[in-house]
Structure formats: structure tokens, C-alpha cells
Amino acid sequence: MKGYAKWNRLALKGLWIMVVLGLLASLPLAYARIQTERSTDRVEFVMDYRDLLEISAVKDDPQAFVSTQLEELKKAGIRSVAVYEATLSELQLARRIYLFTEKDVSLLVGNLASPRENNTYLLFADEATRAKLQPEITYWFSQYKLTTSEWNYQGRPGMVINASPDEAVLKPLGPDPIALQDLKEKGFRIVPRISNRHQPYVQDDMDKILSSYAAAGAKTMIVEGDYVPGYGEDDANHIDDFADLMDKHGIGLAAVELIKTPGGIGTLASKLHYNVLRAHSFTEADADKLSPTLSTEELDNRIKTASDRFVLAVKDRNIRMIFLNARAFRNVDKATLTDPLAPLYRSLQGKEGAIERIEAAGYKTDKGPALQFVLTESPVPSLLKPFVVAGAIAFVTLLVAAFFPSLALPVYALGLVGGGGLYVLSSIMLYKLLALAVGVSSASLAMILAIKRLRKPRASEAASGAVVNLFLRTTVLSLLGAVYVVGLLNHISFSLLLNQFTGVKALGALPIAIVAIYLLLFSEGQGKGEQVRKLKRLLASPITVLWVVAAVFLGGAMLYYMSRTGNEGQVSGTEMVFRSFLENTLGVRPRNKEFLIGHPLFILGAYVWLRYRKPFGLWLFALGVIGQVDMVGTFTHLHTPVFISAIRVGYGLLLGAVIGFALVGLWNLAARGWRKWAEPFVR
Numbered sequence: 262m263k264g265y266a267k268w269n270r271l272a273l274k275g276l277w278i279m280v281v282l283g284l285l286a287s288l289p290l291a292y293a294r295i296q297t298e299r300s301t302d303r304v305e306f307v308m309d310y311r312d313l314l315e316i317s318a319v320k321d322d323p324q325a326f327v328s329t330q331l332e333e334l335k336k337a338g339i340r341s342v343a344v345y346e347a348t349l350s351e352l353q354l355a356r357r358i359y360l361f362t363e364k365d366v367s368l369l370v371g372n373l374a375s376p377r378e379n380n381t382y383l384l385f386a387d388e389a390t391r392a393k394l395q396p397e398i399t400y401w402f403s404q405y406k407l408t409t410s411e412w413n414y415q416g417r418p419g420m421v422i423n424a425s426p427d428e429a430v431l432k433p434l435g436p437d438p439i440a441l442q443d444l445k446e447k448g449f450r451i452v453p454r455i456s457n458r459h460q461p462y463v464q465d466d467m468d469k470i471l472s473s474y475a476a477a478g479a480k481t482m483i484v485e486g487d488y489v490p491g492y493g494e495d496d497a498n499h500i501d502d503f504a505d506l507m508d509k510h511g512i513g514l515a516a517v518e519l520i521k522t523p524g525g526i527g528t529l530a531s532k533l534h535y536n537v538l539r540a541h542s543f544t545e546a547d548a549d550k551l552s553p554t555l556s557t558e559e560l561d562n563r564i565k566t567a568s569d570r571f572v573l574a575v576k577d578r579n580i581r582m583i584f585l586n587a588r589a590f591r592n593v594d595k596a597t598l599t600d601p602l603a604p605l606y607r608s609l610q611g612k613e614g615a616i617e618r619i620e621a622a623g624y625k626t627d628k629g630p631a632l633q634f635v636l637t638e639s640p641v642p643s644l645l646k647p648f649v650v651a652g653a654i655a656f657v658t659l660l661v662a663a664f665f666p667s668l669a670l671p672v673y674a675l676g677l678v679g680g681g682g683l684y685v686l687s688s689i690m691l692y693k694l695l696a697l698a699v700g701v702s703s704a705s706l707a708m709i710l711a712i713k714r715l716r717k718p719r720a721s722e723a724a725s726g727a728v729v730n731l732f733l734r735t736t737v738l739s740l741l742g743a744v745y746v747v748g749l750l751n752h753i754s755f756s757l758l759l760n761q762f763t764g765v766k767a768l769g770a771l772p773i774a775i776v777a778i779y780l781l782l783f784s785e786g787q788g789k790g791e792q793v794r795k796l797k798r799l800l801a802s803p804i805t806v807l808w809v810v811a812a813v814f815l816g817g818a819m820l821y822y823m824s825r826t827g828n829e830g831q832v833s834g835t836e837m838v839f840r841s842f843l844e845n846t847l848g849v850r851p852r853n854k855e856f857l858i859g860h861p862l863f864i865l866g867a868y869v870w871l872r873y874r875k876p877f878g879l880w881l882f883a884l885g886v887i888g889q890v891d892m893v894g895t896f897t898h899l900h901t902p903v904f905i906s907a908i909r910v911g912y913g914l915l916l917g918a919v920i921g922f923a924l925v926g927l928w929n930l931a932a933r934g935w936r937k938w939a940e941p942f943v944r
Contacts, residue, residue, distance in 0.1 A: 265670075266667070268670060269666070269667060269669055269670045272669050272670040272673060273659075273662060273666070273669050276655040276658055276659050276662070276669065276673065277655075277659070279651050279652050279654075279655035280652050280655050280656050280659070280741070281652075282648050282651070282652055283648050283649050283650075283651060283652015283653060283655065283656075283745065283748075284652060284741055284744055284745070285648075286645040286646070286648035286649045286652065286748065287645075287649050287652075287744045287745055287747065287748025287749075288744070288748070289639040289640055289645060290639045290642065290645060290646075290649065290747070290748040290751040291744060291747040291748055291751065291903065292639065293637045293638060293639035293642075293751065294637075294747060294751045294756065294903060295902075295903050295904065296637035297634050297635065297636055297637045297753060297756065298579060298634070298756065298902045298903065300634050300635035300636075300637065301538075301581060301631070301632040301633065301634055301635065302623060302624045302625055303581065303624070303625050303626075303628055303629060303630065303631045303632050304575055304580075304581055304582070304583070304619055304624045304625065304626050304631060305340070305341050305450070305452075305481075305581065305582045305583070305626070305630055305631035306338060306339040306340070306341065306582075306583045306585065306609065306616075306626065307339070307341040307342065307343050307452050307483075307540075307582060307583065307584050307585065308334055308339050308341070308342050308343070308585045309342075309343050309584070309585065309586045309587070310342040310343055310344050310345075310440065310444070311343075311345050311351060311354075312545070312586050312587050312588060313327055313330055313331075313342075313587075314327065314351060314354040314355055315354060315588060315589070316587065316588065316589045316600045316602070317330075317354070318354055318589075319589045319598045323354075323356060324356055327355075330602060331444075331447055331449070333602070333603075333606055334449075334606075335448070336606070336610075337605075337606035337609045337610055338609050338610070338616045338626060338627070339585065339606075339609070340448070340449060340450055340627070341449060341450040341451070341452050341630065342444055342449050342450075342451065342452065343452045343453075343454050343483060343584065344436050344437070344440060344441060344444070344451055344452070344453060344454065344474075344477075345436070345454045345456075345485060346433040346434060346435060346436055346454070346455060346456060346458075346459075346470065346485075347433075347434045347435065347436055347437040347440075348430055348431070348432065348433060348434060349381070349383065349398075349429055349430045349432075349434075350430045351437065352394065352437065355437065355439075355440065356386055357385070357386050357390050357394060357437070357439060358383045358384065358385055358386065358390070358394065359383060359384045359386075360381065360382070360383050360426065360430070361381075361382040361383065361384070362379075362381070362382070362426050363378055363379055363380060363382075365382070366382050369414060370414075379425045379426075380421050380422060380423055380424070380425075381421070381422040381424055381425065381426045381429040381430075382412060382419060382420075382421055382422075383398075383419050383420050383422070384413075384414060384417050384418070384419035385417070385418050385419060388418060390439065391418045393438050393439055394438070394439070395418075395420060397434060397435055397438065398420060398422075398434065399420075401432065401433075401434040401435065402422055402424070402429075402432065404459075404463065404466060405424075405432055407422060407423050407424045407429075407432075408422075408423040409421065409422050409423070410423075433456060433458045433459055435469060435470050435473055436453070436470065436473050436474060436477075438473065441473065441474075441476075441477040442477075444477070445477050445478060450478060450479075450480070450630050451474060451477040451478055451479045452479065452481055452482070452483060452515070452582075453470075453471075453474040453479050453482045453483070453512070454482070454483050454484075454485040455470065455471075455482055455484065455485060455490050456484070456485040456486040456488075456490065457486055457487075457488040457489060457490050457491065457492050458486065459490070461497070462490075462491055462493065462497070462499040462502075462503075464499070464502050464506070467490060467491070467502075467503055467506055468506055468509075471506050471507065471509075471510045471512060472510065474510070474512065475510035475511065475512060479510075479512055480511065480512060480513060480630045481512065481513045481514065481515050481538065481582065481630060481631065481633075482507065482512050482513070482514055482515065483515045483517060483540065483584065484514075484517075484523045484526065486523065487521065487523055487524060488523055488524040488525055489503070489523050489524065489525040489526050489528075489529045490503045491503035491504075491525070491529075492523075492524050492525035498525075500525050500528050500529050500532060501532055503529070504529055504532035504533050505532075507533060507536075508533065508536075513533065513536040513537060513538065513633045514526075514529060514530060514533055514536065514537045514538075515537070515538055515539070515540040515582050515584075515631075516530065516537055516538070516539055516540065516757055516758065516759060517540045517541070517542050517584060518539060518540070518541055518542070518578065518580070518758060518900075519541070519542065520542055520544075526759065527754070527759045527760075530754070530757065530759055531754075534636075535633075535634075535636060535753045535754065535757065536633045537633055537634075537757050537759070538581040538582055538631055538632070538633045538634065538757075539578065539579050539580050539581060539582070539757055539758065539900065540580065540581070540582035540583070540584050541571070541574040541578070541580045541582070541583050541584065542584045542586065543567070543570075543571075543583065543584065543585050543586060543605075544586050545586045545587060545588040547567070547586075548585075548586055548587040548588065548601040548605060549588070549590060549601065550563050550567075550601075551563055551564065551567065551601035551604035551605055551608075552590050552592070552599060552601060552604075553599045553600075553601070553603065553604060554590070554592050554595060554597065554599060560604060563604070564604050564607050564608045565608075565613065566841075567604075567605070567608040567615075568608040568609070568613060568614055568615045568618070569841055569844065569845075571583055571608070571609070571615035571619070572615050572618045572619055572622070573844065575619050575622070575624055576619075576622050576849075576902075576905065577849075577901055577902075577905055578900050578901055579756060579900050579901070579902060581631040581632070582631045583615075585605060587600060587601050587602055587605060588600070634753065634756070634757075636753050639751070645748075649745065649748045649749055650680055650684075650691070650692075650695060650749075651677065652745065653695040653696075653698065653699040653745050653749065654673060654676035654677060654680055654695070655673060656698075656699045656702045656703060656706070656741075656742070656745065657672075657676065657695075657698045657699060657702045658672045658673040658676060659702070659706055660701075660702040660705055660706045660709075660775070663706060663709045663710075663779070663783075664779065664783055680695070689752075689760065692749045692750055692752075693750070693760075693762065693763045693764075694763070695745075695749055696745070696746045696749045696750050696762060696763075696897070697762070697763060697764040697767060697768060699742050699745045699746065699749070700742050700743075700745075700746055700768050700890070700893045700894070700897065701767070701768055701771045701772055701775070701890075702742065703738065703739050703740075703741055703742025703743075703745070703893060704739045704742060704772045704886060704889040704890035704892075704893055705771070705772040705775040705776055705779075705886070705890075706738065707735045707736075707738035707739040707889055708735065708772070708776045708883065708885070708886045708889060709775075709776065709779050709784075710735070710738065711731055711734070711735045711867075711882075712776075712779065712780060712784050712879065712882070712883070713784070714731060714734075715731070715867065715870055715871065715879065715882065716784060716785070716786070724868055724871040724872040725868065725922070725925070727867075727871055728864055728867045728868050728871065728925075729918075731867055732860075732863060732864060732867070732918065735863075735889060736889070736892070736914060739889040739890070739892055739893060740892060740893070740910070742893045743892065743893045743895070743896035743906075743910075746762070746893065746896050746897055747896055747899075747903060750762060750899055755899040755900075756899055756900060757900070758899070758900045761899070762897040762898075762899060765826060765894065765897065766823055766826050768826075768890060768893070768894055768897065769822070769823065769826035769890060769891075769894065770819075770823060770826075772886045772889070772890040773819075773884075773886055773887065773890075776883050776886045777883060780879060780880070780883050781799075782795060782796060784879075822854075822887075826894075836853075847912055848908075849905055849908045849909050849912060850909065850912075851909055851910075851912035851913035851916055852891055852895060852909060852913055854887055854888065854891045855887075855888045855891045855892060855895075855910070855913035855914075855917055856888075856912070856913045856914075856915075856916035856917035856920060857917075857920065858884075858887055858888065859884070859885055859886070859887035859888020859889065859891055859917065860885065860888040860913065860914065860916075860917025860918060860920070860921055861917055861920045861921040861924055862881050862882070862884045862885045862887070862888070862921075863882060863884075863885025863888055863889075863917075863921065864885075864917075864918065864921025864922060864924070864925065865878075865881055865921055865924045865925055865928065866878050866879065866880070866881030866882025866883070866884070866885060867882050867885075868925045868928070869881060869882075869928065870882060873932075888913070888917060891913075892910050892913065892914075895909055895910055895913075896910075
């Protein structure tokens with residue numbers, strides 16, 4: 262046993278050496294990610310062309326409306342439009358064709374419709390339109406095994422499609438060639454929206470579609486629908502084939518955030534060697550909030566909110582494409598038909614508009630299409646990553662050793678063996694689990710070591726100075742976990758949000774539980790026997806009304822805390838105003854849990870314990886783990902630029918320290934007042 266104890270003590274020292282080595286190995290990986298994030302600064306605003314057509318359908322002169330809006334788009338700084346694969350319905354919206362049913366035709370020609378026929382009839386707007394569209398329509402319907410024939414009415418050319426109108430309007434065609442030509446001549450860039458509705462998948466057909474877009478200058482595609490083109494089961498899966506076509510035509514992919522992720526997009530991105538950029542969608546539902554029927558003040562506030570949203574998307578989430586949507590708004594009470602286009606343009610224009618603010622932040626909106634990130638590889642990543650993994654396992658082992666020191670050696674050995682086995686099965690899963698584990702361990706271990714330091718007899722050092730020293734030391738150790746997270750999850754798929762950090766809520770909750778258990782049972786340096794007896798006394802304690810009230814309060818506070826951890830929590834209107842104020846004042850918004858809760862409680866609790874040796878000061882201090890783990894959590898937002906996360910944490914530390922020492926001042930003031938006025942009466 263003495264030999265084991267000796268080796269175990271050496272292992273504890275060796276674990277800290279491995280943590281340092283892993284940290285050093287993480288730095289080049291983190292630097293490579295930063296360089297990748299800075300590789301492109303172009304931002305592209307894209308308007309949905311189909312939405313313009315649908316809004317035009319409720320206007321008195323649809324074609325004039327579309328022409329006018331295209332000019333307004335340019336004035337607003339929107340240089341790109343998204344063009345879908347056409348359908349007969351869209352061609353009718355564009356006034357290129359007019360659709361008729363059998364019943365409609367029978368009324369036109371004065372004959373009864375045949376009960377055995379349910380064809381689709383169409384007339385072209387003019388001969389020039391027919392010359393461009395008829396070959397396209399004929400080709401695509403022949404691919405669906407549906408026959409077509411020529412038809413005319415009063416000298417106007419048309420076609421008959423051997424399919425019911427309900428079926429015919431569902432079939433996707435190629436992009437509208439007239440729209441592509443017109444938009445290109447007007448100086449717009451084309452962003453294709455391509456679906457997986459061409460079934461069965463035919464490589465030549467998809468090549469034809471992409472060729473049309475490429476000829477119009479398209480550089481980036483947005484997927485339409487629930488699946489990427491080529492998606493299918495087993496032998497029907499042609500994602501590889503479609504990726505080859507995208508490479509052939511020089512077209513990259515835009516991954517749209519905050520919407521349902523299309524099936525197969527991760528595979529397609531991988532096959533494209535991550536020729537992918539991140540896009541943000543301003544949906545039709547979002548645009549509905551910009552209704553011109555609102556009061557002037559409310560509309561101005563909502564325009565400002567939309568502008569803030571676009572700026573934040575670019576600055577905080579590595580967004581390089583803003584995809585704008587809109588639809589007509591029917592106000593029955595006022596008997597009006599309106600649209601949000603004018604307010605949408607206002608959100609982009611002027612000093613308070615998104616475009617000027619985005620450019621002021623160092624991005625460019627008028628220098629061409631958005632570009633995909635240029636992947637920067639760290640030097641010899643295959644050699645660095647094993648050290649990062651070994652260091653992360655060492656970090657976790659040190660946390661275990663803080664509770665059970667004798668287990669350090671076997672825990673680390675088991676961690677290395679288990680990590681190696683998981684790496685063989687899935688390296689990404691290993692990195693995700695280690696990122697969660699090291700995030701929990703760094704914040705928890707930092708607080709445990711801080712509690713040990715507080716428990717030690719203190720020299721004559723002033724309490725305030727000791728608090729500052731402790732705050733800095735603990736923060737540095739916690740942030741080592743953040744460096745590990747960035748190093749472990751440095752793959753470009755995490756920056757593009759095609760992969761994500763796993764366990765956000767666990768990261769928020771586990772350190773609180775770990776630190777509470779340590780403070781309750783392990784922090785006084787008692788032996789195992791005394792720790793067990795203390796636990797038994799706690800479990801055998803009578804439950805009082807005060808305990809029940811405290812449990813309900815703490816449970817409610819924890820539920821609220823967990824509801825605000827992650828991206829699912831609801832934010833009140835007041836908090837949104839406060840967030841907007843911080844963002845506009847500081848440029849980068851610090852996180853409330855850090856500077857309003859975690860850091861102030863850390864400072865106040867440490868001061869109360871060091872100055873007055875009040876036990877509740879340690880429990881206040883223990884709640885400071887919220888700020889420590891939230892700093893690590895900031896860096897788990899892997900789609901946020903690293904330097905933005907660093908600034909956010911820096912502001913949180915600065916403001917949290919100011920608020921914390923303000924609370925210390927208030928505490929001292931209250932203590933003096935108590936001693937002077939209240940204490941004599943208590944005696």
C-alpha cells in the first residue's frame with residue numbers, strides 16, 4: 262500500500278503537468294479556429310423572389326410592383342435574390358402563363374367538359390415567353406412521364422398537360438429562365454433554392470438545373486424543404502453525386518440557422534469539404550411583426566429590433582448571409598392589404614440601420630457575394646489532439662481526486678483506456694463528452710480549490726486584497742476549461758453549427774451540485790468516518806417547516822436557473838430592453854448570470870467569510886460557481902467568434918467585480934449601522 266500511495270502522489274503531480282501540456286496543445290488548435298473565423302468578411306443580404314411574386318398577386322399592377330420593389334431592394338442594399346425551382350403556380354404568379362382547368366376551358370369555348378378528362382391547360386403571355394418556357398415545361402413533364410401537347414385559344418399559344426391541375430402545379434421544373442435573365446441584367450446576384458422533390462433522382466436533370474443557376478452567376482445554394490437534394494435511403498441516396506455537381510459548377514452551401522435542419526445537410530457539407538457558410542433567416546412570421554398598420558412608435562421599435570437582430574447575427578454568430586422573407590398582411594378590422602417591405606428596408610438603411618452598423622464592425626456588404634470560410638489547419642493536428650485528450654482526462658481525474666485522492670491513478674488509467682476505445686468508435690463523440698466533462702471539472706475544481714484556500718488560516722492580508730487574488734486565480738483556472746473546449750471542438754463543423762456542444766444544461770447544473778456536496782461534506786478536512794457520520798446526521802435530521810420552505814424556494818430557483826440555461830428559455834420584454842441597452846452601449850453584451858449573479862456572490866461571499874468568518878458567507882461564495890461555469894459555457898457557443906466570447910467574459914468579470922465590491926461596501930455600511938444602532942437594543 263505504501264508503494265501505491267507513493268505512486269498515487271506522484272500521479273497527482275503528473276496530472277497537473279498533463280493539464281499544462283494539454284493546454285499548450287489546445288492553443289494552436291484555438292488559433293487555427295480564430296484564423297478560419299476571420300477568413301471572410303463579406304455579408305450578403307438576400308430577398309426571397311417568390312415572396313415578391315406572392316405579394317404582387319394582391320396588387321393592382323403586379324408586374325409594375327415587382328419592378329418597383331427590385332429597385333427598392335437595390336436602394337436598401339439588398340443585392341441578391343433567392344430563386345426557386347419554378348412551378349406552374351410560380352410562373353402564373355409572374356404572369357408568364359395562365360392556368361385553366363377543364364371546366365374553365367369549356368366555358369371559354371362553349372362546350373361541356375368531358376367527364377373522362379381532367380387535364381391542365383395553360384396559355385403563354387406572349388410568343389417570346391412561349392419560346393423560352395415551352396421547351397422547359399415539355400422537358401420536365403416528360404421526365405415525370407406526363408405527356409404534353411400544343412393548344413391555343415384565339416391565336417394565343419398554349420399547352421395541354423396530361424395531369425390534373427392539382428398534380429401539375431406540384432411538379433418542380435427548372436428555374437425560371439426569364440427571371441434569371443431579367444434579374445442578372447438588373448444587376449442582382451442569384452442564390453438558388455433547390456429541393457429534393459425531383460424524384461427519382463436523375464444526375465443529368467440536376468446537372469441541368471445547376472447549369473442554369475451557374476450561368477446566372479450563382480455561388481451559394483440554400484436548401485428548400487426537409488431534405489437536401491439527393492437525399493434517400495440506401496441505394497436511393499445520391500448526396501455524393503449532387504455534391505460532385507456542386508463542385509463542378511462552383512456552388513457552395515448556405516446552412517440556415519434556427520430552422521429545422523434539412524436531412525442530409527451534414528453529409529452534403531462534408532462531401533463539399535465544408536464549402537459552407539452560415540445564413541440567418543428572417544421568416545415571413547418575423548416580417549409580419551413589421552406591419553405598417555402599427556402605431557408609429559411601435560413600428561419604429563420593431564424596426565430597431567429587426568436591425569439589432571441582423572447586426573447580432575453577423576457579429577455574434579458568424580452569419581454571412583441574411584435571408585429575408587415577407588408576405589402580404591390582411592387586416593380585416595381596417596379592411597386593408599399591406600406588406601412589410603418598406604419597414605424591412607428601413608431596418609437596413611441609415612445610421613441606425615443594420616448595413617451601416619455591420620460595416621462599422623468591419624464587415625463588407627457591397628463587395629460581392631458572401632464567401633465560405635477558408636479552413637485553416639493547425640500544425641500537426643494529429644499530434645496535438647492526443648495531448649488535448651490526455652490533458653482533459655487529467656482535468657477530470659483531478660476533480661475526482663479532490664474528493665477521493667487515493668483513486669487518482671486508477672481513474673486516470675481507466676480514463677485513458679476508455680477514451681481510446683471511444684475514439685475508435687467515434688472520435689467526435691469522444692471530443693464532445695470530454696468537452697462537457699472538462700467544462701464541468703474546470704469550474705468545479707477551481708471553486709473547490711478556492712474553498713480550500715478560504716478554509717486555511719489567513720495571514721494579515723486585507724480581506725479585499727485576498728478576495729481580488731482569489732477571484733483572479735479561480736477565474737484563470739475555470740477558463741482553462743474554456744481553452745480545452747475550444748481545442749477539443751475545433752472542427753469547422755462546430756463553427757458552422759452542423760455539430761454542437763452536447764450537455765448545456767448538465768454543464769450549468771453539475772458544478773453547482775458538486776461544489777455544494779464538497780462544501781457540505783468534504784471541505785473541513787475530516788476523515789472518512791466523520792464524513793459518513795455527518796451525512797447520517799443530516800439524513801436523520803427532523804424535517805421542519807423551515808426546511809420545506811427552503812427546499813421549495815431552492816427548487817424553484819434551480820428550475821428557473823435551468824430554464825434560462827441553453828437556448829430554450831423565454832426572455833421578458835424588460836430583459837430584452839436591458840440586453841439591447843448593454844449591446845448598444847458596450848458593443849458586446851456580457852451575460853447576466855455572470856455579472857449580476859455569479860461574480861458578485863463570489864466576491865461578497867468570500868469577503869464575508871474572510872472578514873467575519875460567517876458560515877453563510879461560504880454558501881454565498883459557493884453560489885459564485887454560477888459565474889465560473891457560465892464563463893466556460895460562453896465558449897461552448899462554438900458558432901460565436903472566439904474573440905467575441907472573450908470580450909463578453911471580460912465585460913462580465915469587470916462589471917461583476919464592480920457590482921460585487923459595491924455589495925461589499927453596502928454590507929460594511931449595514932454592519933456599521935447594525936453595531937451602532939441595532940446591536941445595543943438586541944443586547
